Structures are given as structure tokens and as C-alpha cells.
Amino acid sequence: MDQQLPDNNPIETPPPQSEGTPPSAPKPAAWTANDSWLGLGILILLVAAYFLAVSRLGESQSLGILVVATFEFILLIPIAIILFFRKVSWVDLGLRGFERNALALGCGLLVVVYFIVILNNLVMMALGVVTQADVITEMLGEIDSPFLFAFVTAIVAPFTEELFFRGFLFKGLRQKYGWINALMFSSTIFALFHGQIATLIPTFLLGALFAYMYQRTESVLPGMFLHFIVNSMGVCVLLTATQFGIL
Secondary structure, eight states: OOOOOOOSSOOOOOOOOOTTSOOOOSSOOSSOHHHHHHHHHHHHHHHHHHHHHHHTTOOOHHHHHHHHHHGGGGGHHHHHHHHHHHTOOGGGGTOSOOOHHHHHHHHHHHHHHHHHHHHHHHHHHHTTOOOHHHHHHHHHHHHOOHHHHHHIIIIIHHHHHHIIIIIIIIHHHHHHHOHHHHHHHHHHHHHHHTTOGGGHHHHHHHHHHHHHHHHHHSOSHHHHHHHHHHHHHHHHHHHHHHHTTOO
16 A cells, blocks of 8 residues: 655745735835935926026916926936936836736725815815915916816826836835835825925825835836826816816
């Protein structure tokens, strides 16, 4: 009778990962946290120089159009500088595919965050605080180019902002501070970058959601897609309200 020999090399099956826990980063960034802080410093200097130059040109409709068309691209300059000196490809920012199931989770979380955004806007309007909608409505009146504004806001902004704040800043800070602290840092900076006290909390929450999606997928594309949804909805509402004289 044959006797079954014990298996000296058993194959261990890893425990299933919890759905609510983001995976640890499989690959560290090719740039350091200090590089990310340096990139942020370069961005601050560029934005300051940009608005200083704009302020010296005086107000005009053509200048307003120029600002709307070019400002978002400033975010790409610090990334290009750091990646050039580190000899890193832009693909390493997270320009890669991802599991589609993650996007369903992101859309579900976006509904929750968007509910908070609506509540925040209602509270700010009740308090008489100048909201982002007020600023954008005034800007639309000055530039008289709603299609350009819609394109930059819905298409360009999600692309450039996700590359900088999630693909570059969050990923660079994550390997030194951990993903939660990096999420907090990058989302706070993301909220401050938009320069609106009235939308500070909603913008922080959106940034946190986009960073969480990056952590889960190691791709910047889900955040871009969700960012596109948020900005597109906002633009459609504002343009419709402006068209019918509601704002």
C-alpha cells in the first residue's frame, strides 16, 4: 500500500485583501519627497511670477482669455524639470491602465463627497460668502468665451492637476510619509491652490478621493475621470444658470 509523503514545500495562498483597504505601493517613485517639495516650490514661484506679469498688463478681454487658456499648463513645468533631471518618464506619474472595478468604487465615493459639496455651497450662500460660482460667473462675463472656459475647466484642468497633485506630489511624498499623510498633505495643497476659502473643505475632500483612487490603482487615470465628471457638471450648471439669468 502506497504511503503519501508529506509535502515539504507547501504553497501558501495569500489572504484575500480587504475591499476597503488600499494596496501598498508596489513601486516607489523614481523621485524623492524632497523633489516633490522642490517641485511645489517651483510652482509657487511660477504662479507668483505669472500673476505679477499679468497684473502689469492691465485688464482686457483678450488678456482674460489668455489667462484662462494658459494658466493650467504652469503645473506641468515643475514636473518636467524634476523628471528631466531624474531621467524619469512621464509614464511613471501613473499614466497606465487600471482595473475597471476601482472606477465603480470611485463613482460611489464621489456621490458621497458631492453631497457634502452641495451642503457646503448652500451654507456659504446662506452666510453670504463669495463662492467659486460667483467668481467663475464674473470671469465668464469678462472673457466672453464660455466654450474655451468649458474646455479648459473640464478637459485641461483634470489632466494637468491630476498629473501634478496626484501623479507627482502625492506619489513623491508617499514613500517618505506614508500614503495617508501624503494624501493629507497633497489634498490640503490642492485645496489651497484653488484659492477659495468657501470651497476649501469640498476641494480637500475631492483631492483626498482622487489620491485614494491613485493609491488603489497606481494609475492617475481614475482621478482624471472623476475630476472630469466633477468639473463638467459644475461647468454645465454654471453655463445653464448664466444662460437663463439665474446667476
